[in-house]
Amino acid sequence: MLYQTAVFIHILSAVIWLGGMLFLVMVLVPLYRRERKAGGDMGELLRQITQRFLPVAWSAMALLAVTGIFLAWDHWGIRPGNFFDAGTHFVRMLQVKTGLFLLVIVLSLVHDFFLGPRVLTALKEARAGSSSPSGGGSRVLLLTFARVNLVLVLIILMLAVFLIRP
Numbered sequence: 313m314l315y316q317t318a319v320f321i322h323i324l325s326a327v328i329w330l331g332g333m334l335f336l337v338m339v340l341v342p343l344y345r346r347e348r349k350a351g352g353d354m355g356e357l358l359r360q361i362t363q364r365f366l367p368v369a370w371s372a373m374a375l376l377a378v379t380g381i382f383l384a385w386d387h388w389g390i391r392p393g394n395f396f397d398a399g400t401h402f403v404r405m406l407q408v409k410t411g412l413f414l415l416v417i418v419l420s421l422v423h424d425f426f427l428g429p430r431v432l433t434a435l436k437e438a439r440a441g442s443s444s445p446s447g448g449g450s451r452v453l454l455l456t457f458a459r460v461n462l463v464l465v466l467i468i469l470m471l472a473v474f475l476i477r478p
């Protein structure tokens with residue numbers, strides 16, 4: 313039962329995290345752009361929604377790591393010794409999956425706590441009329457980080473499927 317519970321939490325965390333990211337990209341951002349073109353301003357709402365999503369996303373990431381490590385250790389018998397040198401299909405997939413996950417964590421840290429706040433401040437100042445509305449290079453970089461992150465998380469999801477279905 314512990315095994316099934318861990319898999320359930322692992323998959324639920326992935327659904328919440330990836331689902332939230334896709335909702336932002338596929339629903340919220342296009343709506344924000346359409347509103348801006350029409351002269352409206354959903355900037356403050358978008359800011360509040362992304363800020364509210366931050367703790368949800370980071371909690372899901374933490375749960376993915378904890379349950380993922382537990383499953384690998386407890387159910388699949390992975391130990392540091394066989395994780396770093398075994399050449400089985402499962403371990404190779406797990407190595408790539410874990411490596412990409414670590415990369416996503418680094419990109420998310422920069423995106424959420426460095427670039428994001430900079431762009432939000434720039435947009436706020438622009439709305440108050442004290443600077444240009446672009447947010448400059450940080451905004452382009454922020455979007456690039458977000459897109460790369462989304463693609464990486466989708467690849468991780470694919471690897472998760474291939475992990476136990478060679």
Ligand code: HEM
Pocket residue numbers: 319322323326330376377379380381383384387388409410413465468469472473474475476
């Ligand atoms: C430290 C990071 C991670 C580790 C160590 C890890 C480990 C694992 C392990 C061992 C399994 C097999 C569970 C089983 O016995 O059925 C698994 C399954 C799964 N993982 Fe992860 N995982 C990690 C991160 C992620 C992330 C970031 C995602 C999604 C974005 C993810 C999504 C999934 C999914 C959907 C499954 C179920 C696959 C299936 O049933 O086909 N995992 N993971």
